[in-house]
Amino acid sequence: MTTTQTAAPAAAQAPAANAVLRVPPAAPAAAAAYFAASLAFHADVSDVASVLASGEDPGFLVIDSRSAESWDQGHIPGALHLPTAMIPTQAEKLLDKSVPVVTYCWGPGCNGGTRAALALAELGYQVKEMLGGIEYWIREGFEVETWEGRERRDADPLTAPVDSDNCGC
Known part of the structure; x- marks a missing residue:
């Protein structure tokens, strides 16, 4: 008995595309x-921090969109507390539409800063969202403010350069 092998269809022979190039x-x-x-649409934590630390007028206002309890745990010094739910009723009383705003919330797993940015944009404000939120602000070693004063934690070496103020990116 002789067996004949036939070529497999081309689709069966081609390797499946990898997950990156699918x-x-x-x-x-x-x-x-x-x-x-x-x-x-986005601002980097380090860029926001360096502009605020320059001592010059940053040309933007930072808005913390979290709850009062979250704000009290620590916020960016100089930020304005404007929870997302209050934007429709409070933004026009507190903000100047000629000044861009940078929103933030908890961190990359939270879209509260995105919701706040959307609410402000719908009201006619120029807005960017700060990537990483307060989580990366703290992890990169920048000061936070509470009712007790200011504090700074050591930078997380997995998120920020240890021996430099510049990550090089």
Whole structure:
């Protein structure tokens, strides 16, 4: 008895696309547009901190969108406390539409800063969201303020450079 092997169909022979390339990367022009837009919508914790520490007018206002209890646990010095739920009734009393705002909430696992940014944008404010929220502010070793005063914790070496003020990015 002779057996004949036939070639497997091409689809069966081709290796499955890996998880990264299953959806191919965008064309360079589309990627550039996307990343440029992302920078228009987001601010980095280190960038916000360095501008605030410069002593000059930052040209923006930082807004903490968390609850009063969360605010009391610690917030960015100089930030305005404006919980997301209060934005519709309080924003126009507290903010100047000519001054951009940077919102934040807890951290990357929380979209409260995003919701606050959306609420402000819908009211006509120029807004960015601070990536990482208060979690990364603290993890990068920047000061927080409470009713007891200011405090600074050691930077987490997994999130911030230990021997430099600049991560190089």
